[in-house]
Amino acid sequence: MASxxxxPEGEALATGWEPDLAPADSLVRQAVLAHASWATDAARRAGKPWFDGDSWAGSVLGDSGPMTNWVIQKQPVDPAEVILEAAxxxxxxxxxxxxxPWPTRDLREHGLALAGHPPLMVHLPMTEIVAPTTDVDIRQVTDAAGLAxxxxxxxxxxxxxxLQPVRAxxxxxxxxxxxxTVWVxxxxxxxxxxxxxxxxxxxxxxxxxxxxxxxxxxGAGAAITWAATKHHDQPAVLIASDNGQPVYQRLGYLRLERWTVWVRP
Structure with missing residues (x-):
C-alpha cells in the first residue's frame, strides 16, 4: 500500500530550494531570498563588490566590521564551498x-567563529496587536542628514x-x-x-x-521596530538578537526556526 x-517514475520533486522555484513556495524561502536581497542591495547601489548566484549572495560595503558585509546561503549546500567561492x-x-538558514558543520578551519543560532522570527499582517506607544518622536528618514x-x-x-569612532x-x-526605508x-x-x-x-x-x-x-525600541514592521502590508521577518526577542514577541512576532550565524573576524 505504501507505493x-x-x-510517477521520473516526476520532478521540488525540494523548496531550486533556483527557479517561486519565492512564495514557503515563508522560509521568502525569508531566505529577502535576506539575500538585503545582503546585496546596498552594495549594488553604492557601486561596491557584490555577488548573487544560485547558492549564495553577498557583498562588501566596508572593511571594519562584519555587520557591514553579509554572505548568506540560498541553498542547503556545503558551506565550505560557499566560503571558497566568496573568497x-x-x-x-x-x-x-x-x-x-540551515545548521552547519564546524567552520573554524575556514577562519570563522560561531556567533550563534538566532531565531528567525515572523510577523503576519493579520496579527492583532495594539500599536506600541512612546514619548520618542518616530520620523522616517528622507535626506542625507537623517541617514547620518x-x-x-x-x-x-x-x-x-x-565601527567606532563613527565615520560617516x-x-x-x-x-x-x-x-x-529608515526611521529615527x-x-x-x-x-x-x-x-x-x-x-x-x-x-x-x-x-x-x-x-x-x-x-x-x-518604548522606543518597540515603536521604532513597529514602524518598520508595518511599513509594507506583508509578512515581516527578522533575525532576532537575545536582547530584541522579548520586544519582538510582544509585537506579535513568532519564532519560526533557528538559523546559524558565523563571523569571519
Missing part, C-alpha cells in the same frame, strides 16, 4: 557575517565598537534610501533610536534596530 503515495568573488581581506543620524545611532546604540558613510551610502526616533532634536525596512520576495526584512541608552525603557 500508492509514490509519484574568489569578493575581496578576501575583510570581515563578514556568514548566515546559513541613523548611522550614528546604529553604531553607538547597538553597539558596534569595531561606513554603513549607509546616500543611495541606501533607494532600496530601504528623536527626543527633541536628539536622535535616540533607529530601524530599517527592506522589502523583497514578498516579505519585509526588519534590520538595524538600535536604541541609545537614554531611550531605553521608554
Amino acid at each position: 500508492s503515495i509514490l509519484p 574568489r568573488e569578493l575581496p578576501n581581506n575583510v570581515p563578514y557575517l556568514f548566515v546559513s 543620524q541613523a548611522e550614528r545611532v546604529l553604531i553607538e546604540g547597538y553597539p558596534l565598537p569595531e 558613510g561606513c554603513m549607509y551610502d546616500a543611495s541606501f534610501l533607494e532600496g530601504s 526616533g528623536y527626543d527633541g532634536d536628539v536622535p535616540l533610536a533607529t530601524s530599517t525596512a527592506h522589502s523583497a520576495a514578498g516579505v519585509t526584512i526588519v534590520e538595524n534596530v538600535a536604541v541609545m541608552p537614554a531611550a531605553r525603557g521608554r
